[in-house]
Amino acid sequence: MHLPEVFLERMRKLFSDEEEWKQFLQSFSEEPKRGIRVNTQKLREAKKHGFSFSDWKKDWNLIPLFSFNYSDCEEEKGERGLVEDIQNNVPEDLQENSSEILEKTEVREFLVDESYLASQGITIGRDPYHEAGLYYIQDPSAMEVVPHMEIRPFDRCLDLCAAPGGKSMQIADRLDSKRGGFLLSNEYVGERARILSKNAERMGYANLSVVNESPAHLAALYPGFFSRILVDAPCSGEGMFRKSKEAVEDWSEELVEKCALRQKEILREAFTMLREGGILAYSTCTFERTENEDIREWIERENPDYRLLMEKRLYFHNSSGEGQYFAVFKKSGEEPAEEERELSYTVFQKNKMIFCYASQLRPFSELKLFRQGISIYEEGKKEWEYSHGLSHAVDLKDIFSIVEQRRPKTKYSLLYSLFLKRTDRRVEDYLLGNEIGVEEKEIEGIGELIEGKEHKAGISILYCDGLPLGFGYLRNGRLRNFYPKGLRYKK
Numbered sequence: 001m002h003l004p005e006v007f008l009e010r011m012r013k014l015f016s017d018e019e020e021w022k023q024f025l026q027s028f029s030e031e032p033k034r035g036i037r038v039n040t041q042k043l044r045e046a047k048k049h050g051f052s053f054s055d056w057k058k059d060w061n062l063i064p065l066f067s068f069n070y071s072d073c074e075e076e077k078g079e080r081g082l083v084e085d086i087q088n089n090v091p092e093d094l095q096e097n098s099s100e101i102l103e104k105t106e107v108r109e110f111l112v113d114e115s116y117l118a119s120q121g122i123t124i125g126r127d128p129y130h131e132a133g134l135y136y137i138q139d140p141s142a143m144e145v146v147p148h149m150e151i152r153p154f155d156r157c158l159d160l161c162a163a164p165g166g167k168s169m170q171i172a173d174r175l176d177s178k179r180g181g182f183l184l185s186n187e188y189v190g191e192r193a194r195i196l197s198k199n200a201e202r203m204g205y206a207n208l209s210v211v212n213e214s215p216a217h218l219a220a221l222y223p224g225f226f227s228r229i230l231v232d233a234p235c236s237g238e239g240m241f242r243k244s245k246e247a248v249e250d251w252s253e254e255l256v257e258k259c260a261l262r263q264k265e266i267l268r269e270a271f272t273m274l275r276e277g278g279i280l281a282y283s284t285c286t287f288e289r290t291e292n293e294d295i296r297e298w299i300e301r302e303n304p305d306y307r308l309l310m311e312k313r314l315y316f317h318n319s320s321g322e323g324q325y326f327a328v329f330k331k332s333g334e335e336p337a338e339e340e341r342e343l344s345y346t347v348f349q350k351n352k353m354i355f356c357y358a359s360q361l362r363p364f365s366e367l368k369l370f371r372q373g374i375s376i377y378e379e380g381k382k383e384w385e386y387s388h389g390l391s392h393a394v395d396l397k398d399i400f401s402i403v404e405q406r407r408p409k410t411k412y413s414l415l416y417s418l419f420l421k422r423t424d425r426r427v428e429d430y431l432l433g434n435e436i437g438v439e440e441k442e443i444e445g446i447g448e449l450i451e452g453k454e455h456k457a458g459i460s461i462l463y464c465d466g467l468p469l470g471f472g473y474l475r476n477g478r479l480r481n482f483y484p485k486g487l488r489y490k491k
């Protein structure tokens with residue numbers, strides 16, 4: 001790989017240790033590694049249908065990530081402590097069986113060995129578990145930021161620079177809609193907000209809004225509103241150099257300076273929106289001091305009431321991923337305690353979609369919305385039809401009861417569930433968009449045999465190993481495929 005001379009000169013200044021400098025250079029010729037972040041809320045539901053997490057971890061050889069130095073976080077044990085507990089102390093069978101421990105301590109982030117998986121015929125980006133939203137593929141070093149944000153299930157979170165959504169989905173998984181937790185996931189660039197919204201649909205959180213706003217507009221509307229804010233800022237992207245030739249070609253010293261200015265602009269808006277006692281995390285995927293430690297110093301100068309909780313610099317050679325810089329701050333002041341509340345859902349229509357969302361998202365309804373919670377219906381050619389997003393809701397059962405109560409004018413009504421195993425060829429067939437044959441014994445549901453007909457008929461939802469994949473129409477022992485065209489596997 002040819003790296004710009006100026007870049008190398010700048011990097012050289014960061015390494016006082018000759019050996020480490022060599023390791024840094026050497027690491028540019030090594031293959032990038034990837035990780036997956038498990039959607040533990042989906043996992044919990046899938047377990048009710050017999051999904052085994054421990055079998056999956058074993059079969060895929062999933063390697064738990066992170067061994068923090070927890071001493072820098074004594075004040076609040078928070079999640080870092082919990083992750084350590086589970087890695088060191090909680091026996092495997094307890095993780096699997098105790099819902100209480102599971103709720104508090106499940107490890108979510110894993111490194112994957114893709115060559116091992118390839119030998120087993122598994123491609124992480126083309127797998128039914130991926131389509132079902134059981135996991136999100138992410139750079140392992142990028143995964144390290146969110147666990148340091150001390151996110152509590154009831155936090156009011158904002159991800160200001162969110163697309164394509166790795167960190168947003170990591171945050172959302174730590175929140176509990178029933179306890180008032182939510183995430184406003186914002187992306188400034190419209191086309192990227194669309195991708196973010198698609199990823200959010202796959203993961204299925206009812207307490208997540210995807211919006212396309214400028215940080216300044218949000219700051220004008222929500223001063224002191226959020227208890228956790230992430231600014232994963234646009235940067236000069238040196239951490240992308242191994243993956244993208246364009247990132248190397250686009251790099252220049254001017255770009256570094258320009259990025260630093262923009263980072264400050266975005267951060268200023270974030271300062272406005274952080275509430276007393278809240279936590280702000282700043283991160284980049286570049287190695288530049290100008291965009292990292294210099295910005296951290298600037299944040300400290302601008303905000304004497306912020307305390308640095310931790311700062312970390314990850315490179316290719318000292319992490320499992322593509323590198324990351326992050327700094328986490330706590331604003332002084334008392335954080336308000338968790339409020340007693342009951343979960344309620346709101347149903348609302350926007351253009352040709354109907355959404356159902358956890359009501360704490362209501363303050364965001366007037367923003368430039370791409371998604372508010374779960375899309376439940378969309379306007380079809382003849383009538384309202386179930387939206388694909390509905391099949392992916394993590395709290396599908398709750399949402400469905402709302403969906404049925406608040407039906408628009410439509411004959412659509414879910415009648416059956418079909419359960420297939422991932423080893424069944426029909427799962428791939430379904431994802432390719434084909435019609436599949438179904439046996440009576442594979443069908444469960446509320447529908448009755450249509451009088452005088454041999455087979456059951458009606459709208460059905462297809463599960464793979466207990467994970468909902470999408471809808472279809474069952475008739476004469478065949479499932480007509482409703483899997484969205486844009487998502488279907490190519491042959």
Ligand SMILES: C[S@@+](CC[C@H](N)C(=O)[O-])C[C@H]1O[C@@H](n2cnc3c(N)ncnc32)[C@H](O)[C@@H]1O
Pocket residue numbers: 142160161162163164165166167168187188189192214215232233234235262266285
């Ligand atoms: C490093 S990426 C975010 C990655 C994301 N957090 C994730 O985990 O997938 C930075 C994002 O900031 C967006 N961005 C660009 N200009 C911006 C601006 N002026 N304000 C806020 N975000 C901006 C980019 O479009 C990009 O999607």
